[in-house]
Every structure is written in C-alpha cells, then in structure tokens.
Amino acid sequence: MASARIQPGEAERSIISGIRNGREDAMAQLYDRYSSMVYSVALRVMGDTSAAEDVMQEIFMQLWRNPSAFDANRGSLAAWLAVVARNRSIDALRKRRPETSVDDVVVAADIDLESDAARKIALEKVRGALAGMPAEQRRAIGLAFFEGLTHTEVAARTGEPLGTVKTRIRTALQTLRKVMA
Amino acid sequence: MAAHEQFADDLALYAIGSLPASEAAGVEKHLETCAECRRELESLRGDAALLALSAAGPAPPARSRERLLAAVKNAPRRQRMILYHAKPWWAIAPVAASLALAIFGLFLWRENTNLRQQQAEMQQKQQSLVAELARTEHESEKAREMLYMMTSPDVQKVSLATPKGAPQPVAKAMYKSDKGHLLFMASNLAPLPSSKTYELWLVPMSGAAPMPAGTFMPDAKGGAMVMNPPIPPGTEAKAFAVTVEDAPGSEKPTMPMVLMGAGQ
Numbered sequence: 001m002a003s004a005r006i007q008p009g010e011a012e013r014s015i016i017s018g019i020r021n022g023r024e025d026a027m028a029q030l031y032d033r034y035s036s037m038v039y040s041v042a043l044r045v046m047g048d049t050s051a052a053e054d055v056m057q058e059i060f061m062q063l064w065r066n067p068s069a070f071d072a073n074r075g076s077l078a079a080w081l082a083v084v085a086r087n088r089s090i091d092a093l094r095k096r097r098p099e100t101s102v103d104d105v106v107v108a109a110d111i112d113l114e115s116d117a118a119r120k121i122a123l124e125k126v127r128g129a130l131a132g133m134p135a136e137q138r139r140a141i142g143l144a145f146f147e148g149l150t151h152t153e154v155a156a157r158t159g160e161p162l163g164t165v166k167t168r169i170r171t172a173l174q175t176l177r178k179v180m181a
Numbered sequence: 182m183a184a185h186e187q188f189a190d191d192l193a194l195y196a197i198g199s200l201p202a203s204e205a206a207g208v209e210k211h212l213e214t215c216a217e218c219r220r221e222l223e224s225l226r227g228d229a230a231l232l233a234l235s236a237a238g239p240a241p242p243a244r245s246r247e248r249l250l251a252a253v254k255n256a257p258r259r260q261r262m263i264l265y266h267a268k269p270w271w272a273i274a275p276v277a278a279s280l281a282l283a284i285f286g287l288f289l290w291r292e293n294t295n296l297r298q299q300q301a302e303m304q305q306k307q308q309s310l311v312a313e314l315a316r317t318e319h320e321s322e323k324a325r326e327m328l329y330m331m332t333s334p335d336v337q338k339v340s341l342a343t344p345k346g347a348p349q350p351v352a353k354a355m356y357k358s359d360k361g362h363l364l365f366m367a368s369n370l371a372p373l374p375s376s377k378t379y380e381l382w383l384v385p386m387s388g389a390a391p392m393p394a395g396t397f398m399p400d401a402k403g404g405a406m407v408m409n410p411p412i413p414p415g416t417e418a419k420a421f422a423v424t425v426e427d428a429p430g431s432e433k434p435t436m437p438m439v440l441m442g443a444g445q
Contacts, residue, residue: 017428020398021375027253028246036240044236053245057252064253071411072429075223079230086233087198119234126235144199145232151194152201163190170193173228180231 012077020067027064038085045089045146055088090148129179133172140165141172188218196225216413303328330355330364337444352440354421361412370399378428381407386417396430418444
C-alpha cells in the first residue's frame, strides 16, 4: 500500500481556489492544463471525437457548478480528472446514467501529475510497464478499464477462467504501482 | 491488506468499476467498516489514473475552449452554500437561537426547548421544503438527510461558539457517528481572502489527532454549511472545532481555533 500521498501543487491549489471563488479565468487555466489529458482518456474509451468533447465539457462544468466534488485533501486534481473522465466515458458509451457521483470518487495518486513534463514522464513509465506485461494481462486490464467490461464479460471474451481474469487485472494494477514507486 | 486478502482481487475490480453490482455489494459492505481497504481503494484508483494516462492522444479541437468558457459564463454555481442561501430561514434559525441562548446564559437549560421548536418548525415546513428540493434528486436526498440529522433524537448535536461573548461566529454540528454523517451550519463568520479557507475538525473520542471534516467559505452574510464530509463510520466525536487554514485546506489544524464545541 502506498505510504505517502502527493497533495496538489501550487498550480492546482490556485486553480481549485479560483474555481471555488467563481473566477472564470480559473476555468480557462483548468482547460489549458488538463483538457488534453481528459479529452485523450475520453477519446480512447469512446473512439469518437465529438462524444469525447462532450464528456470533457460535462466533467469541467460539473467541477464549475460543484467545486466541492473534488476534495483537495484526498489527492491530486489530475488523477481525479483522469479517473472521472474514464468513468464518465464508460457511462456515456453504454448510454447509461452516471453510476458514480463525481463526489464519490477519491483518488490517491502518489506521483506528481501536475505539470505536462511530469505527466509525460509518467506516461512513458506506464506505457513501458504495459509493454512489459504478458499480452493476456494487458488485454484483460484493457478490456476492463477502457471498454468497461466486467470481469465476467472479460472472461467470456477471452475464454479464460474468472479467477484468472480477476488476478490478471489486480496484478496489472500492482505492476503499474510498482513501476511508479 | 494481508488481513483482507479475500477482498484483494474484488477490490481491484471494484476500483475500476468492473465488479458486477451483485458482487460489489459485498465489497461495499466491507468498505464501510474497514479503513485499510478504503485507503487501498483510493490507491487502486490512483493506479487506474496512471492507466488512464496511457491514453494520451491528440488535443481537443480549438473550439472546445471557447465552448467551455461560454458555458461557464452562463452556468449557475452549485456550491454547498447555495443550499444555505435558498433556505436562510431555517438554516439560520438554529444558529441564531443558540447565540441568543448563549447571551442569556441559559444555553443548557434551553437547548431541549430550542430543539423541539426547531423540530416543530421543520415538520411544519417539511412539505413545502421537500417539494422545493425535488427539483434535483441529489439535493433532495441531501435535504432529507438534513431533516433527519436535525430532528432525530439519536444524533449527537454539538454547539460551537467562541469562548468570549460579543456577536461572534456561532455554529452547530449535528453528527451521527455510526454512519459518519455530519451536518454543520455556521453564521457570523468573518470573510477570508481567497488564499485562506475555514476548515472543520472532528476531535475523536479515542484521543487520536483531529480529523479534517471539510473546508468552507462563508457567504456574504457570514453563513456557511458543510454536509457529510468524508468521515469513517463509527468515529466517535469528542468535540468539533473550526480553524482558518491556507486554501485549499490542511491535514493538521492551525491554532487558534475560531470555533470549538464539545459533544453532549
């Protein structure tokens, strides 16, 4: 288990504070800093540029309307946005009502994701870790995370036992944590 | 996690939303009572965030920036305090009543009477309140919980005030420890610069360090409200306190306390 948690840096704190105080320029800063990341996650899940843009817009507007949805004491804004973008995209892909309120998502990221440079370094590490995984493990976590399949559906898709699929997904997440440690 | 190995695989699936609802219920039940697994869940979601990063791709179309900022300009804000603005008569009533009682030095004797009056008022207004809050499902759910927190006899109620009289900030905390549910309302708070924030603290009965229980900024009239910050169910409260911290909040309280109050 991770023992330390990186709290939001100065830039994130400034953006969050600005949004809470109703400053529109803070939303512009939010967009400039995180739109590419949020859009990329949504596009990867949905495969449609227009739908991905809609999801990004929805997430940013939810933060504007209800800034307390993000708790700065519980992790970084970048990690929170990444997870919310994925969850919202899966919901939209399946045309279902949001299953998880953004208020409920608490993300502990133990690495620096605030700057573009830091995210680029993290991206290279994550891609390296994914490339180093057994193909079956990479496929299992990809189906579950980016296509939103349950482990039962992943097992049906791959023809593997449920227990094997469960363990592969958990091991894949552990691998990512270790490579970033 | 060694003691919770049986949940390890399911917790990972739950973190990325890949556990069917039928199995998720068991994990959620365990999470209600296991702080260790809740922390692990947060970390697993952090791992998932890393996975999301691998999706790095093209930038969004240029028009989306203008689209967002135009929407921002026209969108209403929905902060915690908005609920307070919409219902000032009963959000302020218990706080104002507590202040008056403190001034007359009859706080303890009058507290029960005050609560009965609040309850009567709440019941009288309940029908119209529910109709109003039915506009959104989310806010309606919060309002029902507020009613419960304010009227239920098994909810711990704590009044907070500055030790020395004068028209000072006052607040009331209604806390249900077995569920970790908390409703906090304050008034007469001094405005703060944007670099600062008020922070609510729960002082555990166990003697552990004060726990952050939400940050808030007062509205133009000095009123504020916090509802259901993340508090582990089962946390017994010895007292509640409010401090001023650097925005967006702190893990440890910075003295002096603006408000404090012990549980009844």
